[in-house]
Amino acid sequence: MNMAVMGFFARSELAATLYAFRREFLVVGIFSMVANVLMLAPTLYMLQVYDRVLASRSELTLLVISLLTLFFFAVMAFAEWSRSRLLVRAGVRLDAVLSTRVFNASFEANLSHSGAPAQRAFNELTEVRQFLTGNGIFAFFDAPWAPIYIGVLFFLHPFLGWVSIGFALVQAALAWFGHRRTVAPAEAAAKASLDVNLYLQGKLRNAEVVESMGMLAGLRERWARRHADYMERQGASQALTHRINAISKWVRYCQQSFALGAGALLVIDGQLTAGGMIAANVLMTRALAPIDQMVNTWRSFIGARSAFLRLEKLLQAHPERDQALSRVPPTGQVVLRDVVASAPGRAEPILKQLSLEASPGTITVVLGPSGSGKSTLARVLMGIWPDVAGEVLLDGLPLAGWSRAELGPHLGYLPQDIELFDGTIAENIARFAEVDSNKVIEAARSAGLHDMILRFPKGYDTPMGEAGSLLSGGQRQRVGLARAIYGDPALIVLDEPNANLDDVGEAALMNAVRQLKAKGCTVFLITHRPGAVAVADQLLMLRDGHVHCQGPRDAVLAHLQAQAQAQAQARPEAPPSAGASAPLPA
Structure with missing residues (x-):
């Protein structure tokens, strides 16, 4: 299995570079595990307060479980801070490793007129780095722990577990639908934006010629057409993204209310305590949060993925030259x-x-x-x-x-x-x-x-x-x-x-x-x-x-x-x- 994974990441120079950071990502995964397990602390605290403290009216019990919960919160905050700091440092290292390589490859691409300008290549490197060190990547680290929360819901009552699975499937389908529908519009908008910027930069470089011969009006008209096309594509992409986010928000609100209603029904039937009802509501929200976060950050993921593929293609088209190659100085024959x-x-x-x-x-x-x-x-x-x-x-x-x-x-x-x-x-x-x-x-x-x-x-x-x-x-x-x-x-x-x-x-x-x-x-x-x-x-x-x-x-x-x-x-x-x-x- 490990060899298969290594073979996958070794498919390209860029993927191999990212694979070299596997230790950092593994440590981030461990910190994510700690943080997600300790996310159960609020649920357990509510269960203890409603079912134990209120029943016993013991202030000492409340003090002890409160101090334990505060300790767990401190550990959870440390895990969250540590994984964020580790990813930021990994991003800085990634930029240090790839910046020179991207510079050389983009220079050769411009030399051969076979690639985008160097500025675009560095923007793509920045986009990949920011996604790998931003909040979006945490959704992918937190998603594997959603089954743990769902398992706890099954422990509270099977009906709550099945309800959470139903909402998880709905949100997963929404994420898949968003991927299928937003990739093409987002890429078309990005390409139109690049065309507009390159066109404008080219005209600004020749401002003296444009001004001296009165060419500004004609060029402005051409730029306006390109800009209008970009705005149309950008508007279509954003409108689709906003619709998907609105549907996701509606599903989230329905889930919160329906989870509370389902818990109340079980309380009425005597199958669940009031503390379990509140805890189940919080737990279900937490279980579905990574999926909801993935829906909200899907646009960033699509952009980072497209930037990764373009960088991968750039580095493959212009492999690194052997710097150790040494020859006798030429005579000029x-x-x-x-x-x-x-x-x-x-x-x-x-x-x-x-x-x-x-x-x-x-x-x-x-x-x-x-x-x-x-x-x-x-x-x-x-x-x-x-x-x-x-x-x-x-x-x-x-x-x-x-x-x-x-x-x-x-x-x-x-x-x-x-x-x-x-x-x-x-x-x-x-x-x-x-x-x-x-x-x-x-x-x-x-x-x-x-x-x-x-x-x-x-x-x-x-x-x-x-x-x-x-x-x-x-x-x-x-x-x-x-x-x-x-x-x-x-x-x-x-x-x-x-x-x-x-x-x-x-x-x-x-x-x-x-x-x-x-x-x-x-x-x-x-x-x-x-x-x-x-x-x-x-x-x-x-x-x-x-x-x-x-x-x-x-x-x-x-x-x-x-x-x-x-x-x-x-x-x-x-x-x-x-x-x-x-x-x-x-």
């Missing part, structure tokens, strides 16, 4: 063999059977029109594109076989969209690792930033929140470039690094690229500007995801020039239009 990169919802792959090689100390310039797959190639080279077939090798080993924490310092990446993070300029350049001042200054000098940074009042210690409003697009791109080349990584991929640079900035970029080459770094430079061709060792031109031409720079340029001349000779001559110019090879 890159090999791609028959790489196919796809995207969800796209009929054709973005990259199609792409193969290339790049040796340390070389610069590969990637050219091609928009939509040809250049930025996708950059992500493939960094190992951050989710759907890739073929081989992407670094020093002869697949990128997936490296520990990202270990490999990260040996990679440099400058995406088209520069994102700088909360912290100082030095911390951003140093990638939020331990700041090496010499390396930070060297990277800043290479990117042409050093003199500009020194003009800030706090220099390299200037917070990005303060400097962000003072930096132009080109300066932010230079900070991103300094971050990419910090520490002279073995492999550096620069995606449109000169898109926002002026002539001075582009000269600094070209100088930085030459320095990286001299240090033996492997550099991929993706650009539209033909000036970057001058620093290239090899050129790679993409068209529609295919390799149009590739090879040493001079050979590719000669091939493109010959191809252009052949095309020009093949078409009839036409007078050049005003302002026309010959197309550049890039």
